[in-house]
Amino acid sequence: MSKSKQLGKLFGAQIKMMFREKQVWFWNLFFPIILMVLFMIIFGGGGSKEFKADIAVVKPSANATADMLEDHLRQVPVFKWKSDQPVSQEQADTWIKDKDVEAVIVLPATEDATAVKLIVNKENEKSATTQAISGILDQFIQQTNFSVAGVQPTFKLNMDSISNGNDDLSYVDFLMTGMIALSIAQGGLFGMVEMVEMRRKGLLRRLRLTPVKMGLYGVAGMLVRFVLAFVQICILSAIGIFGFGAHLHVDIPTLVIAFFVGALAFNALGYLFSSFSKTLEAYMGVANIASFLMMFLSGIFFPTNGFPDWLQPVSKVLPLTYFVNGMRDGMVYGNGIGTGEFWMGIGILGAWGAVAFLVAAMIYRNGKVEVR
Amino acid sequence: MRKTVEALSLFGYNVIVKSGLENKGEEFMSLLEARNLKKSFGTVKAVDGISFSVEAGEVFTIIGPNGAGKTTTLEMVEGLQPPDGGSISIAGLTWDKDAFAIKLMIGVQPQSGAMFDLLTVKENLELFASFYPKPKSTEEVLEMINLSDHRSKRVKSLSGGQRQRLAIGLAMISDPSIIFLDEPTTGLDPQARRNIWDIVLKLKELGKTTILTTHYMEEAEKLSDRVCIVDQGRIVTLDTPAALIERLTKEREVRLTFQDGEEAAKETERMAMGESTVVRTLREGSSLKLWSVQPEETLYGLFGFTKEQGYRVEQVSIREMSLEDVFIAFTGKEWRD
Secondary structure (H helix, E strand, C coil), X not given: CCHHHHHHHHHHHHHHHHHHCHHHHHHHHHHHHHHHHXXXXXXXXXXXXXXXXXXXXXXXXXXXXXXXXXXXXXXXXXXXXXXXXXXXXXXXXXXXHCCCCCEEEECCCCCCCCCCEEEXXXXXXXXXXXXXXXXXXXXXXXXXXXXXXXXXXXXXXXCCCCCCCCCCCCHHHHHHHHHHHHHHHHHHHHHCHHHHHHHHHCHHHHHHCCCCCHHHHHHHHHHHHXXXXXXXXXXXXXXXXXXXXXXXXXXXXXXXXXXXXXXXXXXXXXXXXXXXXXXXXXXXXXXXXXXXXXXXXXXXXXXXXXXXXXXXXXXXXXXXXXXXXXXXXXXXXXXXXXXXXXXXXXXXXXXXXXXXXXXXXXXXXXXXXXXX | CHHHHHHHHCCCHHHHHHHCCCCCCCCCCCCEEEEEEEEEECCEEEEEEEEEEECCCCEEEEECCCCCCHHHHHHHHCCCCCCCEEEEEECCECHHHXXXXXXXXXXXXXXXXXXXXXXXXXXXXXXXXXXXXXXXXXXXXXXXXXXXXXXXCEHHHCCHHHHHHXXXXXXXXXXXXXXXXXXXXXXXXXXXXXXXXXXXXXXXXXXXXXXXXXXXXXXXXXHCCEEEEEECCEEEEEECHHHHHHHHHCCEEEEEEECCCHHHHHHHHHHHHHCCCEEEEEEECCEEEEEECCHHHHHHHHHHHHHHHCCCEEEEEECCCCHHHHXXXXXXXXXXX
16 A cells, blocks of 8 residues: 555554544633633733723712712713712722622712722732722822812823734734634644554554564654644634634734644643653643643733733743744744744754654664654 | 574473474475564563464463563564564565565454444444455354353443454454454353353364463363463473373372371482482472372382381372473472463
8 A cells, every 4th residue: 555545544544543532622622712712802802891980979968079079970881880879988888898899999088188099908008990990080080189279181092002013913813813723722732642542552563463564553643733723723724713802813824833833842741751651641730830831921821021020031931932933923923924023933842853753763762662 | 493493492302293293294284384483572571582383273272470572472473563683474474575465364353352342342343344355244243252141232332242243253254264363252251261261172173273362271171282381482392282291290299198207208308319319399388298109119119218207297299280380390489370
């Protein structure tokens, strides 16, 4: 039988085996989908919902200043009043402690007093919501000041976010491409568990008894994983685009290069794990550690520039950082192939793959336990 | 040639007789020749100088207890493990030079019976068939291993016996001239075991050469043309099952139990040891076992002695011999399955 025909048979057999394995369905398809949907709902604002904050207002006594401020506060659309009317200080404290409201605004007690107090739960002191409330309140007070003083503000801040690619890049796009890169990487990191299983069952030795070339078997396995990765890209993109309004600006050459180099590199890493793991448990342990470390340190869910300074170099070493950047270049930034940064990343990714593969091949060749 | 004879002679004349080397001056090649194979794992000598040759068309059985070195020997011959010493030639080819050609000639059912669990019976056979240039037809193999009705079943859901038959099917999918079966019936129920025997006998009819390991004496006796008994990495003896039993039949076990207790047994043993027909004796309390090359002669003498002494013999028996006894006689060990 010719080489290509044999490769076809091996590919056919392996693709059947892959799709008959329930674990593959769960970990490579359902799990990334669930994870992506959860993150998008929690951090992506669940589509286009606006920011709202539950508040309570305390008015220690009725006075002209407090009444005026109360009237104005009612007109701020993002504040949702827990109770229509101002409540007592005790009631407000209870709500804050129980987190029934996110903030309590205490109006001035006398007509002459000018301070407005904002109370939040200590746990939420640094949360985004608190920051937003205090920002809004700050602006609100300033405007009130201006109007009391009868001044028209000269400068106004108009905020607009831009990215280096296109105007409509959103967190949803960022997260979706991150999840796609993560699931392809995991496909490689975990996919080679098959080698450990085949070794345990004696299948590797069984194949060595036949004239089949193990290299050919490996190539067929790689092709199968490319198919799986392609399916992952399609499904996750579809959910991102249709479910959460993600936008793609695809640059095919960039995407193809990043995809192939990345998929090969992570398969090589999985191959390396399989070379020194004697049991399934050992392999899964190593693959899990690698996957979890990279998941959070490589900017899958959040940009890495928010990390503390000492952590930044770590993310600059990890292969997933470069893979996810490459995939974003190809899928949402619509550039890459022309930039030095892209090729630098691909180079580092390729180096990871090459080193992992060579070390693994060496361990496989030298290790005698391997065959059992 | 001289070297071979020397090496073979280490393991008893029967080896030489069968290989037929000493009778012919010219080079004579068996289908498979293993010479003075050695393999150690750390300090353990798993195989310690095993030599045998297998002729085309025969069923050659290697039998021995667990850890005797059967599987290691087989794996060296199959090319899975390089021997520390010795040589292997299969149809004049060696693993160093002609690995690919040998792989086309042999079919192996390893002990683990490894196959693709997520594929069906038919898919497994077809996949393995794709590895070879001229495979047998899948249908024919399915028929032979009697799995035609289960062709669409996944390996996962097969019974132990069905699984083992498929493993043998995978070994013969390439239509090999030599088939290795490593403990094909271990752990199977009697019916499933008999099914496997049928397949082995069918293979023999087809003119295939089969090399089989087992720890069941009954199996070796039923299936093999020649039996090679190994223990502790060495060949204990090698011959046809009939000849092995025949050789031992000359030495039959005679058992006597005395009513008068130990003293009578002891005295009789002393007397028996003086008889020229008695090879050895073993006494346990008041019962005495002895091995005689002429049991009738021995018994005649013994009864003369006991009558004279006035000992009352409670029980007398002469045992039939089986391969199991051959093993015990040659290794001095109890047989354990």
